[in-house]
Every structure is written in structure tokens, then in C-alpha cells.
Amino acid sequence: MEYKFTDQNFEEEVLKSELPVLVDFFAVWCGPCQMMAPVIEEMAKELEGKVKIGKMNVDENPQTAEKYGIMSIPTLILFKNGEPVKTLQGFRGKEDIVKEITI
Amino acid sequence: MLYDVIIIGSGPAGLTASIYTSRYKLSNLVIGKLPGGTITYADKVQNFPGVSEISGVQLGEKMLSQAKVLGGEIVTENVKSLGKNHDVFTVASEYDKEYQSKTLIIASGTGRRKLNIPGEGEYVGKGVSYCTNCDAPFFKNKTVILVGGANSACSGAIHLAEYAQKVYLVYRKSELRAEPIWVEEVKSNPKIEVIYDTNLLEIIGDGSKVTQVKLDKEINREMSLPTDGVFVEIGGIPTSNFLSSLEVEMDKSGYIVVNEEMVTNVQGVFAAGDVTNKSLVLQQTVTACAQGAIAGYSVFKYLKQNKRLTK
Numbered sequence: 001m002e003y004k005f006t007d008q009n010f011e012e013e014v015l016k017s018e019l020p021v022l023v024d025f026f027a028v029w030c031g032p033c034q035m036m037a038p039v040i041e042e043m044a045k046e047l048e049g050k051v052k053i054g055k056m057n058v059d060e061n062p063q064t065a066e067k068y069g070i071m072s073i074p075t076l077i078l079f080k081n082g083e084p085v086k087t088l089q090g091f092r093g094k095e096d097i098v099k100e101i102t103i
Numbered sequence: 104m105l106y107d108v109i110i111i112g113s114g115p116a117g118l119t120a121s122i123y124t125s126r127y128k129l130s131n132l133v134i135g136k137l138p139g140g141t142i143t144y145a146d147k148v149q150n151f152p153g154v155s156e157i158s159g160v161q162l163g164e165k166m167l168s169q170a171k172v173l174g175g176e177i178v179t180e181n182v183k184s185l186g187k188n189h190d191v192f193t194v195a196s197e198y199d200k201e202y203q204s205k206t207l208i209i210a211s212g213t214g215r216r217k218l219n220i221p222g223e224g225e226y227v228g229k230g231v232s233y234c235t236n237c238d239a240p241f242f243k244n245k246t247v248i249l250v251g252g253a254n255s256a257c258s259g260a261i262h263l264a265e266y267a268q269k270v271y272l273v274y275r276k277s278e279l280r281a282e283p284i285w286v287e288e289v290k291s292n293p294k295i296e297v298i299y300d301t302n303l304l305e306i307i308g309d310g311s312k313v314t315q316v317k318l319d320k321e322i323n324r325e326m327s328l329p330t331d332g333v334f335v336e337i338g339g340i341p342t343s344n345f346l347s348s349l350e351v352e353m354d355k356s357g358y359i360v361v362n363e364e365m366v367t368n369v370q371g372v373f374a375a376g377d378v379t380n381k382s383l384v385l386q387q388t389v390t391a392c393a394q395g396a397i398a399g400y401s402v403f404k405y406l407k408q409n410k411r412l413t414k
Binding site for chain 1: 136137138139143144145146158159160163164179180181197198227228229230232234236237238240241311312332
């Protein structure tokens with residue numbers, strides 16, 4: 001299942017999560033972000049129970065985007081135990097992301 | 104499975120090649136790293152005939168779905184290397200998957216050219232960007248520099264000016280080389296200031312974001328210019344490095360040499376779009392599509408002449 005992260009649920013769903021969490025910072029006006037959407041959806045299904053995966057709209061959730069210094073999208077950040085441990089920028093294919101986040 | 108053709112690249116050239124080869128009843132696999140290709144970075148496309156205005160990503164998605172509906176198989180992967188054994192080509196992806204075909208169409212396009220100056224790599228995503236369409240809204244009411252002077256630079260500067268309070272368009276030459284329609288719009292936009300005959304020497308920041316750039320010429324009596332962002336739109340470099348094993352002929356800049364039928368020097372290998380030397384006249388979606396169509400037809404003709412069409 002793909003999660004929808006917001007400024008409101010970020011602490012509960014991401015920072016306090018027991019599983020690692022992959023957050024896809026995106027916006028509706030960003031072309032490559034739209035090409036990324038089906039990749040995220042597919043990964044969320046495949047990695048269910050291993051990694052929590054979801055999207056975060058930077059326009060609707062400016063606090064979190066600003067806190068993590070997002071100035072370019074798509075940006076993926078992997079959180080473990082409440083800390084950002086890996087950042088990936090720009091469009092990536094599924095296997096590429098899986099390889100990066102499961103190492 | 105032995106495909107009739109494997110198309111490397113999933114931008115307008117590759118997808119059009121897939122559309123045409125599907126209609127010639129050729130089995131085809133499209134393998135590319137960005138579905139839709141470079142056009143997905145364009146904010147607005149206003150010169151694709153039949154469509155007065157469309158976003159680049161929508162145009163890319165339309166081509167992608169048309170290619171799929173007609174039977175093209177599409178995978179999102181980087182190609183690592185190519186091989187040829189008798190009449191069979193093998194395409195190896197970065198995940199060590201292998202695909203085989205009777206012919207190849209190389210439509211791998213271009214990657215973004217970088218400035219290659221100090222600070223550029225360090226501040227990617229922290230003020231340095233290669234996509235105005237993706238990142239312009241992060242610079243609302245800020246000052247930004249855009250480097251370049253061709254179509255994508257000028258259209259990018261106009262897009263940036265919708266958000267930023269000030270856009271410096273820094274170009275190394277004395278005259279912008281974009282279509283006049285873009286140049287006029289740039290010059291009449293009160294937020295855009297063009298700085299000619301000037302290069303960036305270094306991008307400087309405070310560790311977390313860009314704060315200024317060093318120039319090779321004085322501006323406002325200073326050799327540096329304070330800025331919140333640096334957008335780079337200085338064209339592309341052909342993605343042809345994975346071709347070395349096939350001995351496909353390239354020009355000195357790495358563009359694949361093709362004739363008017365999109366045929367390369369290697370039997371069974373065709374090329375189309377921005378990666379070819381023929382694209383250098385005009386690198387546009389419509390010309391990439393045209394080349395893709397021709398390459399598709401050439402593959403059909405080649406397989407027919409060599410009696411390798413599947414009955």
C-alpha cells in the first residue's frame with residue numbers, strides 16, 4: 001500500500017516508524033515526478049512489510065519540505081529510526097531505487 | 104525471445120520507432136531510463152503540430168501509451184553494453200538482464216551538459232538545478248541565475264520569471280541563439296536581465312545552499328553575483344558511451360553517424376533522434392519523431408530484404 005505523508009502525520013508515520021520509510025517529495029507541476037508516480041506505486045506493493053513507501057506533495061506540505069531543504073524534485077529520502085539516511089535526486093527506475101534503498 | 108528490433112531509448116524518437124515497427128508487425132522492445140525522454144522536462148510544448156499547447160510530460164505520456172497500445176514492450180532500465188554474435192544482438196542492462204534481437208535502433212538521446220565548475224556537484228539539489236520545470240517554484244520571490252542562450256535556456260528563464268523576483272540569464276556569447284519568439288519574450292520581460300559574454304567560474308554556498316557565483320567578468324563592479332539558485336541549460340551530450348563494443352561510427356563529439364535512412368555503419372544497427380549527427384541541424388521533438396519513423400521503416404526494409412521477417 002502506498003502511503004500519503006503530510007505535515008500532520010509525518011512524525012507518527014515516518015519519524016516514529018519501526019520500518020524504514022521512503023518518502024517521495026513531489027509536486028503536480030513537475031514532469032519527471034509524474035513519470036515517477038507509477039514506479040512508486042509498484043514499489044509500495046512489492047516492498048510491503050519491508051519498507052513503508054509513500055508520496056508527499058511539497059505544495060501542500062511546505063513545513064516538511066523546508067525542514068529537509070527540498071529545492072529540487074523529484075527527491076526521495078529514506079528514513080531509518082527517524083533520521084534521513086539516503087537521498088536520491090531526479091527520476092530513477094524501480095530497480096535502481098530498490099538497489100539503493102536495500103543496501 | 105528474439106525480438107525483431109530492440110529500441111534503446113524511450114523518448115520521442117524511440118517511441119515513434121516503436122509505433123512504426125509495431126504497425127509493420129515487428130516485435131519490439133523499448134529499453135530506456137526515462138519514460139518519455141528529455142521532452143518530459145519541458146514545461147510547455149507549443150510547436151508540435153496538431154497540438155497547440157501541451158506539457159512535455161503529457162506529450163511523453165501520450166507517445167508512451169500509443170506505443171504500448173500498438174504492442175511495444177517498454178522497460179525502464181539503463182543499457183550497460185551491447186554485443187553481436189552472427190546475426191543476433193544482445194543488449195545487457197545495468198541489472199545484468201539480457202535481451203536479444205535481430206536489429207537495433209539506438210535512440211538514446213542526450214544527457215545534460217554540466218558546467219564542470221567548482222561547487223556545481225556539491226550544490227545539486229541545494230540551489231543548482233538542471234530542470235526549470237521541476238524546480239522553478241522553489242525560487243518564489245528569489246534571485247536566480249540561468250546559464251545558457253538557446254531555446255531551453257530562454258524558455259526556462261521565462262518560466263523561472265513567473266516565480267523568481269529576478270532572473271539573470273548568463274550567456275557566454277554576445278547574442279542569444281534561441282528562436283526569435285523566445286528572444287523577444289526574454290528581452291521584454293522586466294524580471295529578466297541578460298548578461299552577455301560571461302561565464303560562471305565557481306558556485307559558492309554556505310554548505311546547505313547556494314549564495315553566490317563567481318564570474319569571469321565584472322557585473323555591477325563586482326566579480327561575483329549573489330543568487331539563491333543556478334539553473335544550467337547549456338544543451339546535451341550524446342548518450343553513446345555504451346556503444347563502443349559494436350564499433351558504431353561516431354563523430355568527434357560522440358554523435359552517431361547515420362545516412363538519410365538512419366542507417367549506421369554496422370549492419371542491422373540504426374539510430375534516430377538527438378543521439379545522431381543528423382539531429383544537430385535542429386534538435387526538436389518533431390524532428391526526433393521523424394527520424395524514429397524513418398528508422399522504423401528502415402528496419403522493416405532491412406529484415407524484408409534479408410528474408411528475416413517472421414511469417
